[in-house]
Amino acid sequence: MGHGVSATIVSTDVDFTHRIQVGKFQLTADEPASLGGQGAGPAPYDYYLAALSACTAITLRMYAQRKGWELGEFKAELSFSKDADGKAHIHRVLHASGPLTDAQWSRLLEVVVNTPVTKTMREGAEITSERGAAAA
Template sequence: MSRTVTISAEQPNGFVANIQMGDQQFVIDESGITQGIDTGPTPYDYIMSALGSCTVITLHMYAQRKQWPLQRAEVVLSHERVYAADCEHCDDKSAKISQITKKLKLTGDLTQEQRLRLEIISSKCPVQKTLQACIVIQTELVHE
């Protein structure tokens, strides 16, 4: 199922993007870059939100199917740019890669084996698979 998402930004504040998804509207705000103001989530906040929500939902779906007593799944995510290797080229900014760290907390009367299995399952959510795969983005200029 394909879903269309429309994003626009206008002057005088081109650092605030308006997102339209069906009947729902959201804002992404990067005005903090130039103005030091934080009035809304950034694009990376939304990426981490998509990853985190997909992770906890995947865990609950799996636990329900297995009839495991998972009461709550919580993921705390952080994003940073880190060096890809041993910092051999530390002066080269392109040597850094994006890294998201997931800290997983599972609540419920789960065995150690169940917890370890859920840790593995947490990396199998569709959003994580998409982020870790090669994504092809095709850009087309539309004339007015």
């Protein structure tokens, strides 16, 4: 297996607020008040979009640098929705302030379809679970 990542999440004494440890980074997850949370941090689908947007930006920046293209300021706007059948849909709108040609944009739109996180989300991942020891 290639790149390994791990995360640990621990509940707090406040309803849905949880502390997440990813490597050396501390994050908070919660639900908005409208869903019974405190809004103390992004909700799970917010992190889902954040992961995809980060991979999008980093991958396209790496690709452009290898090609010697100037992206300038890059921005990706992502939206998540579910249709009447419950199928998830994500739409990305990409922006760059650099002087890119139509051909360069076409290539970037081809590349973005195959970023690592895009592929994992599209193809799915095997998810397994097991019971651990009681929390300390």
